[in-house]
Amino acid sequence: MIQAVPESPVAVVPDGIYTPIITYFLDDGLHTLDTKTQVKHATMLYQKGIQGLVVSGSMGEAANLTMGERLASLKAIRDAIPDRNFKIIAGVPPLSARDVIEESKLAAEVGADFLIVLVPGFFGPNLVSQDGLVDYFNEVADSSHLPIIIYNFPGTCNGVDINIDTFLALSENPNIVGVKLTHFNLATYTLLGQNKRFKENNFKPFTGLGQVLIPALSVGLCGAIDGLSGIFPKTMLQLYKLYKEGKNAEAAALQHAVTLVDEMISELNVVGVKRAVHEIHGFGELLSGRPPLSKVADAKAYSKHEANIRALHKIEKSL
Numbered sequence: 131m132i133q134a135v136p137e138s139p140v141a142v143v144p145d146g147i148y149t150p151i152i153t154y155f156l157d158d159g160l161h162t163l164d165t166k167t168q169v170k171h172a173t174m175l176y177q178k179g180i181q182g183l184v185v186s187g188s189m190g191e192a193a194n195l196t197m198g199e200r201l202a203s204l205k206a207i208r209d210a211i212p213d214r215n216f217k218i219i220a221g222v223p224p225l226s227a228r229d230v231i232e233e234s235k236l237a238a239e240v241g242a243d244f245l246i247v248l249v250p251g252f253f254g255p256n257l258v259s260q261d262g263l264v265d266y267f268n269e270v271a272d273s274s275h276l277p278i279i280i281y282n283f284p285g286t287c288n289g290v291d292i293n294i295d296t297f298l299a300l301s302e303n304p305n306i307v308g309v310k311l312t313h314f315n316l317a318t319y320t321l322l323g324q325n326k327r328f329k330e331n332n333f334k335p336f337t338g339l340g341q342v343l344i345p346a347l348s349v350g351l352c353g354a355i356d357g358l359s360g361i362f363p364k365t366m367l368q369l370y371k372l373y374k375e376g377k378n379a380e381a382a383a384l385q386h387a388v389t390l391v392d393e394m395i396s397e398l399n400v401v402g403v404k405r406a407v408h409e410i411h412g413f414g415e416l417l418s419g420r421p422p423l424s425k426v427a428d429a430k431a432y433s434k435h436e437a438n439i440r441a442l443h444k445i446e447k448s449l
Contacts, residue, residue: 141277143244143308143334144217145352146181147366149359150189150338152404153203157415161424163199164414165206171360171413172207178363181353182217183207184246188286189357189400192223194420201236208241219244219279219355224252227269234274245276246310251287258288260296271305278305283312283338294321301333310355312338316345323350340366341392344385347373357395358388361406362442364449384445391442394435401427402435410443 151172154164172183185207186192186200195203204220211218220242222233234245250266251258271278280300284291291313292300300306311319322328322335323346337346340356347353347370359366369388372381394402401419405427408414416426 141244141307142332143277143279143336143352144181145334147353147359147363147370148182148184148217148219148336148355149175149180149363150184150187150221150355150357151175151360152357152400152407152414153186153190153195154414155420161420163195163202165202167414168203169206169210171407171411173210174411175360175363176211176213176216179367180216180359180363182219182243184219184221184355185242187219187221187246187281188248188283189360189403190221191400191420191423192221194423195223197233197236200233201240204237204242205240212241214243217243219246220276221246222248224248224250227266230270231273231275234270234276238275242276244279244307245274246279246281248281248283249287249290249292251284251290254288255290258290260293263290263292263296264299267300267306268303271303274305277307279307280309281312281338282309285312291315294318294325297322297333298325298327301328301331304332307332308334308336308352310336310338311351314339314342316342316349319346319351320349339392340369341385341389341396343369343388344373344381356392357399357403358392360403361410362388362391362446365442365446368449387438387442387445390438391435394432394439397435398427398431401425402432405432406439410439 154167155161156164185204186195208218220237222230230247282292334352336352337354340354340358343354369384408416
């Protein structure tokens with residue numbers, strides 16, 4: 131029988147910009163985990179002012195990693211960056227509730243602050259009910275050794291999506307502290323951002339899409355967990371800052387530049403981010419993904435976005 135963990139002070143996810151960091155592998159034929167480069171990238175993001183990281187999330191190829199490798203990445207980054215104001219959010223692939231609980235204990239032991247848990251969508255929306263989602267996340271949260279952030283990503287979860295009433299029910303659990311929304315449903319953004327019950331419950335909504343950061347902030351979301359910040363951290367922080375300072379025209383112009391490059395990420399996802407990080411920062415080996423992500427980003431597809439990437443790189447260097 132799973133034992134509930136002792137009660138602890140309520141954890142609150144700080145507002146801001148978080149990076150779902152990519153995972154690095156050596157081009158050695160074995161795709162060995164490259165924690166040295168992982169730490170170099172994480173340290174750069176910390177020094178640039180990013181609020182924290184998602185380690186081994188979907189951008190970090192959680193499904194291509196063993197649990198031991200996910201924990202090794204967490205430990206290497208926390209050992210290198212002991213500052214607990216820099217939040218480390220541990221990612222897990224789709225797992226049973228009991229496996230998530232077990233991994234939460236081990237992730238806490240190596241220094242993670244939160245656990246981000248993907249909506250369980252294996253059986254699809256015809257079988258996965260909203261009541262079933264409440265049961266799943268409450269079962270995880272009640273025994274987790276880390277506070278839970280829900281990862282609502284219908285595009286990778288067979289179209290399973292959490293509705294607003296379910297979010298309200300889940301926000302009542304003190305160990306469920308937020309959600310990453312990787313979809314463009316601004317109605318859900320608004321209903322989450324403008325209902326004071328979520329704030330009263332210390333439940334923080336974040337967009338997972340930097341291309342709509344300003345619209346998300348305008349309806350009360352708390353920031354972004356977006357892959358572009360792994361390439362251009364100062365730009366994403368500047369976009370957040372401009373909006374918060376009420377510099378709407380400047381924010382809108384920068385949002386346009388960000389959105390143009392985020393279109394590359396929408397098209398090429400992890401392999402596109404890996405290519406951009408390699409070309410701009412020199413991190414990682416270009417042919418360093420694990421199957422099925424073992425090929426470099428398609429050159430023709432990537433080339434369509436290169437002018438926009440160069441333009442945003444120029445902005446990044448000016449900040």
